[in-house]
């Protein structure tokens with residue numbers, strides 16, 4: 001497909017919002033607080049922020065530059081720059097990883113969809129924390145309910161992808177991002193004024209280095225890749241929908257900053273809520289779904305706010321899930337010449353089916369374990385802590401050494417007003433990023449536990 005014909009983002013803000021939309025999702029509001037509470041709070045937060053700066057920012061720029069340079073999907077870039085090599089397998093790995101994440105992401109987003117109805121019907125109002133936990137169980141553990149919402153969410157994802165890039169994606173993010181941010185801010189203020197919340201804030205911000213171990217760092221790295229949508233071609237694909245004159249350093253910076261801020265905001269709301277309401281820290285997948293309604297119940301007009309919040313969460317999840325489906329669809333459409341519509345329906349249906357075991361793992365298949373974890377957690381561990389960092393490592397090596405850090409830096413400079421620390425970027429992508437990922441993965445996975 002020629003660059004001229006390629007569907008492009010209509011504006012710089014459109015790209016920032018769409019890319020931030022792909023980045024901001026359940027990873028920030030659902031996954032970040034869970035991983036942070038399981039890994040020592042403040043320690044995790046500090047490690048996370050360090051990794052964002054050292055690994056996240058250079059890697060995001062590398063992926064966007066690669067996509068923009070080639071104007072291709074995540075398989076096409078490798079085929080174009082290095083035909084007749086094994087590198088396109090990295091693109092294929094990305095497609096497979098996206099597909100795997102989409103399968104269980106839609107299950108969790110399905111719960112969020114269910115919560116829209118629960119909140120709107122007033123059934124969450126005035127429930128205590130124990131009843132709220134039971135309400136979550138009833139939704140997630142009931143196979144028919146969980147699978148129906150999973151199906152509904154996947155169908156919405158397919159529908160949006162079929163509508164096309166600029167039209168389909170750009171529109172959603174303009175109202176959504178600021179809205180989500182605002183509502184989180186309201187929640188944060190409410191929680192912080194509750195008795196007992198201060199201890200939670202302190203726990204979330206104060207590092208306790210005795211928690212620091214290879215496992216914690218691996219979890220932080222996995223969270224980073226998941227949250228920034230790195231390591232599986234989403235940013236390559238999104239970058240490919242950009243014109244040559246777009247500003248890569250500043251848009252990448254904005255996307256990373258917005259994503260990290262929303263995650264911190266969610267953590268700083270949910271963790272203090274756990275302290276204030278005496279909720280268990282180890283709640284796992286139910287954490288957000290119990291803590292957030294508890295805060296709404298402490299607000300006037302909580303039912304209304306809660307409904308708006310869950311609608312926004314579903315749309316935030318949708319702008320992320322479409323990025324995953326888009327990776328698969330762009331690859332099928334451009335590399336296999338499949339019509340987009342057929343590719344979207346096919347990939348969406350397959351991901352729905354693959355997600356069913358994850359959905360059942362909260363209910364009837366509760367006792368089934370893969371590598372010692374429930375199925376959903378196992379799929380997430382494989383994707384976030386192994387496949388994404390591996391994809392990110394290979395992409396960094398590719399950009400730094402095969403395409404070449406110099407050519408990549410030239411691509412980034414093109415259209416950029418400023419490229420802060422630009423002189424350090426080639427060294428970062430050649431040495432720092434691959435070495436950091438490799439060390440974290442090897443040390444984190446060696447003990448062989450999750």
Ligand code: TRP
Nearest residue numbers: 023025026027028226227229320
């Ligand atoms: N980053 C998104 C979130 O935080 C999820 C997501 C979208 C994603 N696209 C991805 C994760 C690609 C990994 C890879 O919810």
